[in-house]
Amino acid sequence: MTKSDKSGVGRREVLAAGAGMVAAAGGLPSGSVQAQAKPGIIDFHNHFIGSKFEMTATGTSSGPAGDLLRRNMTDEGALVGSIGEAGIEARAINTPTAFLEDKDGKVAAGTHQKINDAMADLQTRHKGKLYGMATVDAFGGEASAKELQRAVKQLGLRGVFVESGSRGMLLDADEARPTLQAAAELGVPVFVHPVTDPQMHERFKKHGRNGIRLARATINSASLIAMLEGGVFEKVPKLNVVVTTLAIGGVLMAGGFGPGMNIRADAPADKRRHVYIDTMGLHPALVSSVVALLGADHVLMGTDWPIVVEKDVPARLQKAMDACGLDAASQAMLAGGNTKRLMGL
DSSP: OOHHHHTTTTHHHHHHHHHHHHHHHTOOOTTSOOOOOOTTOEEEEEEOOOSSSOOOOOOSOOHHHHHHHHHHHHOHHHHHHHHHHHTOSEEEEEOOGGGTOOTTSOOOTTHHHHHHHHHHHHHHHTTTTEEEOEEOOTTSHHHHHHHHHHHHHTTOOOOEEEESEETTEETTSGGGHHHHHHHHHHTOOEEEEOOOOHHHHHHHGGGHHHHHHHHHHHHHHHHHHHHHHTTHHHHSTTOEEEEOGGGHHHHHHHHSSTTGGGOSTTSOTTTOOEEEEEOTTOOHHHHHHHHHHHOGGGEEOOOOBTTSOOSSHHHHHHHHHHHHTOOHHHHHIIIIIHHHHHHTO
């Protein structure tokens, strides 16, 4: 899983698959009739590139769905307008470098700093609507930790977005420790996002959209398992890690056997490892399973916008929470309270 091995592998297929998911979810163009907004719903999982960067992963997707995806990724008006269209209060946003890499899978020097500066400006322009996360190379050692400190202390960003793996490493690697330690000391969540592994991608892409999704899900799960097995949470006890629903297999495997690696809601308070997961898909069965295992206080509403553009978010989220049998206080936590707590809003 070396960075140099990536060479753009999978970015086109992932984006094309994403365009299909936009279509499947019923993406709405900017200016469409807005959903009935429900205060308190904050979407934790959103991506945005903006107009200051060249989006190199343009993919091979075409047609209205592909056009909508690319516009939403780069158009600030579309981003802000999507909040009302989804019927939510706000979005927490990040900028993945995967969409900015050259053909060798690299980004120019200084890109992370420029991303974070642009994210801070965006957050300032849309206070209360957009909450920015820093982007760093988690495997960049002390330099990445220093950039994270700048992004949080000077720029006011509220979390950090990292890839699950890079250059043959997962997040248990010594190279990632400074970034994780800095996040814990700063009190900001670490959003661990899937990444394309070239070997698995080549093996699974023939199985279509779900094959591509499975390959990325495996790395997301593997990075979580590596941190749990590698003692990262003991070495960095204040660490708060958020994985995507794609990592649900790793979460259920880690938490569903024996003592559950102390990620379950019934873990002793002084030993509980703070692993969170989002609600991609908003399916009652998915949400119910992670709430039952991790607790409603460790599940965050998140949709993967604009890779997926969900319609009727308040109604669909309510249906999922009703299936969990949650009381009003627990519903408020899941819908936005947990994100507010983690991001210090």
